[in-house]
Amino acid sequence: MRYLPLAFDVHNRPCLIIGGGTIATRKARLLRKGGARLIVVAPEIGEELRVLVAESGGQLFEAEYQQELLASGDLVIAATSDPAVNARVSADAQARRLPVNAVDAPDLCTFTFPSIVERGPISIGISTGGAAPVLARGIRAQLEALLSPRLGDLANMAAAMRDAVKQAMPEKARRAFWEWVFSGPVAAEVEAGRLGEGERLLAEALQRPSSQPASRGEVYLVGGGPGDPDLLTFRALRLMQQADVVLYDRLVSDQVLELVRRDAERIYVGKKKQFHSLPQDDINQRLVDLAREGKRVLRLKGGDPFIFGRGGEEIDQLADAGIPFQVVPGITAASGCASYAGIPLTHRDYAQSVRFITGHLKEGELYLPWNELASPGQTLVFYMGLTGLATICRELCEHGLPASTPAALVEKGTTSAQRVVVGDLNSLPRLAEEKSVEAPALTIVGGVVGLHKKLNWYKP
Incomplete structure (x- = not known):
């Protein structure tokens, strides 16, 4: 380790910046955050930099660099566009034993600026000693995702x-x-x-310092998205790492589940056609019981918990029981799968509205407002509609949509196993059978499906 990470107190201390352009301004912003008093030397000084200096109670020297100016600073930054000037500033500062940073010249620096994650008084610096600053920024992005803004x-x-x-x-x-x-x-x-x-x-x-109050349980109702873990929200990821126990659905992908805290207890409560590992009422009660034990309970659902996810029913019972809860929305299957299939749900030329519809059969029938659905200029997205696909296509045609209306099935959307089967209302049921499409699969109907071939970007 060549560079020892230290925290330097710059509050109300004079920091000398040689340079007046974009790079100098960027360094000035950072020093100003720490409360430094800015002293800037340059023949030309940008407007934002002038404002920062004035706010800090510092000084401006609109002149070429002179060695004597180093006496006015406790640390020095060489940020000109001339490497020779930066090298001279570095040599002069080191001769005076002043800490110096020369931008984009690690060999001229006695200190470097790390990539910083900031949360109020907490700051985390990631440094590669100038070897790979882009890598440091990537690590910073990962930490930003993990650490709560609060x-x-x-x-x-x-x-x-x-x-x-x-x-x-x-x-x-x-x-x-x-x-x-x-x-x-x-x-x-x-x-x-x-x-x-x-x-x-x-x-x-x-x-009562001798004993802390008992931990109060809480439930996190989190949308895990349609499958690709990159689609999780930062907040979802943080709560997944905090949970003591997780109740998860069949639609939660293995890749998303892997991001849950490793020592958390896992309880599968998924549902398949004609088979429920745990009835919904029992799931609701289980959430209440686990929270009452003082546990942080993660209820992890595929997609978004409030779009055909029965999340509203679950938090309704939590509210009745006085259990605190948080809800984190997820990218719903319609949005995620359509995007990964290159099918815009709305488009000025094809669809001015979109409808999300459950295609779940009740006693072998689909009771839907077919006259409303069979209207031009809209996109229809059917969740859980694979079993009733033939019925959906037939009813839409019988109520006025042309049999040639484009339609698609997106199987296991956003995952590495994604398949997109494109046809029309007449051919799609046959294609689904021929290609052995399996759940989970989303059905999209409307003129926008015709854009799939041109706009498809995802190659699993």
Whole structure:
């Protein structure tokens, strides 16, 4: 390790920047975040940089670099477009034992700027010592996805309560207390955006420092998307890593399930045609029971939990039982599968509206408003419609849609096993049988399907 990561306090300290262009401005923004007093030297200085200097209470020197100016700074940044000037600044600064950074010239630097993840008072620096800055930015992106944007709120709360904790309990007890704060119900409340409730729990715990309150269970209702783990939201990923137990559906892909915390208990509650591993009422009650045990329960669903996912029924029972819950939307199958199949759900020339419809058979029949569905200028997306595909196509034709209306099946959409079968209302049932299409498969009907061949970009 050539570069030792250190945290340098620049608050109200003079930081000298040689250069007045875009690169200098970028460094000035970062220093200004740390509260530095900016001193800028350059023949020409950009407007934004001028504003930053004025805000910091610093100084502008509209002139060529002169060695004597180094006396005005505690650290130096060489950010001109002239490598020779940057090299001279570096040599002069090092001769005075001043920390110096020369932009894009690691050999001229005594310190480098890491790629930074910031959450309030928390900052994480990722440095490659100038060897691979793009790699550092990629690592930063991964950390940004994992760390809650409310982590800074939690740190600020801890800072505000630090003295009170010192007074309330002996030193030996403090570490366990703070571990409870950062991994227990206080952190959960802050993560959910309930800062006031988190503060109340922390203050309540200080009244009885010998024993922390029992952890309160909570349910996370999370949409896992149509299959590709890259389509998960940042929030979904964070809650998946926090859960103690996960109840998951058949439509949750193996790749998405792999991102759940490894030591979490896993309970399969998926449903197939004519087979339910656990009836819906039992699932609802199981969520309540597990939360009452103080567990953080992840209810992981394919797609979006509020679009044919029965998520509303589940949180309705949680609300009745007084169980706290969070809902994280996911990319629904219609959006994800259509996008990966190159089929825009709306298009100015083909469809001005889109309808999501359940194709699930009840007692072997489909009871749908066929007259409304068989209207031109709209896209129809049928969920769970593979079994009733022949009925869907027949009814749409009988109620006015031409048999030549384009239609498609997207099997296992957004995954490496995705297949797209394209035909029309007349041919699609036959094609599905010939090609042995299996669930999960989404049915899309409308003129937009005709764009599949031209717009298809996903090659699994």
